[in-house]
Amino acid sequence: MSIPKEPRQLMINVMYLVLTALLALNVSAEIFNAFDMVDKGLKSANSVLDEGNSKLPTLIKDAAKKKESFQVYADRIEGVTTTSKEATEYIKGIMDKLIDESGNRNGSVDEGDYIESEGVKELLGKRDYAATTRFMVDEGVGEELKAKMLEFKAAFAKVADPADKAKLEANIPIAIDDATWQSSTNKKKNWADFTFGHMPLGATMPIFSKFINDIKASEASALNYLAGKVGVGGETVVLDKFTVVSAPKKSYIIKGEPFETEVFLSAAAGNDSKTGISISVNGRSLPTNSDGVAKYTETANSLGIRKYSAVASVKDPVTGETKSFKNEFEYEVGERSVTVSAEKMNVFYIGVDNPVAVSAAGVPSAQIKVSMDGGTIERKDGIYNVRVNSPGKATVRVSAPGVTYSKEYKAKRIPDPIPMLGGTQQGGGIGNGTFKAHSALIPMLKDFDFDAKCNMAGFTLVRVAKRQDPEVAANAGATIVGNAKTIQSKANPGDRFIFQDIKCKCPGDAAARNLGQLVFEVQ
Numbered sequence: 001m002s003i004p005k006e007p008r009q010l011m012i013n014v015m016y017l018v019l020t021a022l023l024a025l026n027v028s029a030e031i032f033n034a035f036d037m038v039d040k041g042l043k044s045a046n047s048v049l050d051e052g053n054s055k056l057p058t059l060i061k062d063a064a065k066k067k068e069s070f071q072v073y074a075d076r077i078e079g080v081t082t083t084s085k086e087a088t089e090y091i092k093g094i095m096d097k098l099i100d101e102s103g104n105r106n107g108s109v110d111e112g113d114y115i116e117s118e119g120v121k122e123l124l125g126k127r128d129y130a131a132t133t134r135f136m137v138d139e140g141v142g143e144e145l146k147a148k149m150l151e152f153k154a155a156f157a158k159v160a161d162p163a164d165k166a167k168l169e170a171n172i173p174i175a176i177d178d179a180t181w182q183s184s185t186n187k188k189k190n191w192a193d194f195t196f197g198h199m200p201l202g203a204t205m206p207i208f209s210k211f212i213n214d215i216k217a218s219e220a221s222a223l224n225y226l227a228g229k230v231g232v233g234g235e236t237v238v239l240d241k242f243t244v245v246s247a248p249k250k251s252y253i254i255k256g257e258p259f260e261t262e263v264f265l266s267a268a269a270g271n272d273s274k275t276g277i278s279i280s281v282n283g284r285s286l287p288t289n290s291d292g293v294a295k296y297t298e299t300a301n302s303l304g305i306r307k308y309s310a311v312a313s314v315k316d317p318v319t320g321e322t323k324s325f326k327n328e329f330e331y332e333v334g335e336r337s338v339t340v341s342a343e344k345m346n347v348f349y350i351g352v353d354n355p356v357a358v359s360a361a362g363v364p365s366a367q368i369k370v371s372m373d374g375g376t377i378e379r380k381d382g383i384y385n386v387r388v389n390s391p392g393k394a395t396v397r398v399s400a401p402g403v404t405y406s407k408e409y410k411a412k413r414i415p416d417p418i419p420m421l422g423g424t425q426q427g428g429g430i431g432n433g434t435f436k437a438h439s440a441l442i443p444m445l446k447d448f449d450f451d452a453k454c455n456m457a458g459f460t461l462v463r464v465a466k467r468q469d470p471e472v473a474a475n476a477g478a479t480i481v482g483n484a485k486t487i488q489s490k491a492n493p494g495d496r497f498i499f500q501d502i503k504c505k506c507p508g509d510a511a512a513r514n515l516g517q518l519v520f521e522v523q
């Protein structure tokens with residue numbers, strides 16, 4: 001089997017081989033998740049390749065106008081793009097047929113071939129290997145695919161001049177590995193049996209995506225060859241589309257363990273530039289090796305989904321401009337045993353979000369089921385929010401593969417706020433001008449760590465002046481208005497003002513609560 005020199009293609013091949021080897025083990029949900037991850041990565045890379053390849057024909061045709069002898073290379077573009085389109089449609093046709101064979105087999109592509117699982121669309125027959133073996137091996141479609149891939153490779157190579165054909169063929173990533181299956185101790189009758197025999201449908205999807213990736217990368221190699229012949233960017237074409245890639249050792253780790261990943265740039269098409277690449281993660285610069293790969297490590301000290309941002313900068317050898325590319329990634333942190341812990345204190349308050357962290361050692365969060373009695377609990381960004389509606393007890397229940405757990409909490413009302421004049425004065429002596437300047441009585445939740453606000457329902461203001469009858473005025477809401485405002489404006493040194501029957505409503509309150517009274521001595 002030929003070994004590609006391009007880091008991107010080498011990474012794809014290695015990931016494909018590793019995941020194929022995992023099928024020799026018990027095919028668990030985690031393995032299928034890994035195949036899905038690789039398949040999504042390949043599809044993303046294919047989209048980037050399409051974007052890069054779409055720009056080259058125009059560049060080649062424009063450059064060919066500069067010299068009459070260049071037109072022959074511009075005329076070969078259609079052969080390249082047509083081969084790429086036909087090859088991609090051919091492979092997708094096999095995929096659609098195989099999905100239908102493993103799904104409901106009603107003859108309609110996609111209809112009824114997918115199911116919803118925990119909000120995620122997945123293949124109905126992803127675990128079915130009988131249809132894969134029958135269609136790809138017994139019916140000969142796999143061997144037909146093998147022959148077709150070699151035909152496509154030859155078609156791409158035809159665009160080269162005779163003297164350049166061998167060099168272009170070496171740069172075309174399409175390869176059929178006959179040596180491995182022929183020498184394997186696991187008896188297989190041909191390449192198709194080795195590649196697809198007893199392979200679950202879900203495991204074949206990244207294989208087909210890899211073949212499509214080979215086709216699009218081959219299209220890029222052929223177009224780059226033509227571009228070099230007409231003088232676009234010299235012998236290579238520098239494209240402006242890169243993707244920052246993070247390849248972690250594990251995407252789920254235990255709290256206290258180090259998280260390790262390799263960060264590098266994946267180009268939209270082959271780029272042999274030796275320009276140095278600089279990489280940083282969360283603002284911290286990292287050293288890169290000769291292949292432009294940086295290693296990032298951090299210790300996981302908190303539970304839940306952890307996010308990190310990677311930025312890679314590369315100097316354009318054509319323009320001299322330094323371009324930066326950014327991407328966001330995440331991983332998940334769990335604990336060595338099931339835990340449920342309130343993030344702020346061991347009590348749930350009525351009327352507010354109570355954040356709770358839930359984890360189980362070695363179990364991804366998608367497999368953890370959480371429910372509760374005496375309230376509701378919902379998950380967002382790796383943290384659960386609890387809402388309770390009445391005082392008493394609330395129980396959080398957790399179930400995960402092989403584990404069940406429950407924990408009881410107290411449900412309480414939000415503590416009484418403190419009524420304060422202007423949000424600052426709590427009674428006692430106060431200057432005449434200061435007292436008149438305040439316009440509202442505000443309920444303040446001091447030392448309460450939750451996002452909650454209480455609203456003033458109303459109060460009664462009483463003015464007691466020397467040798468005068470008391471003046472009384474009821475006031476609705478927090479702002480001092482009407483008769484209460486008139487009484488406040490009469491404040492003179494020696495007067496006593498009493499805010500009484502102070503009532504407010506806090507989140508979760510069915511009725512207003514009484515906060516007592518405040519007494520001020522005007523000075």
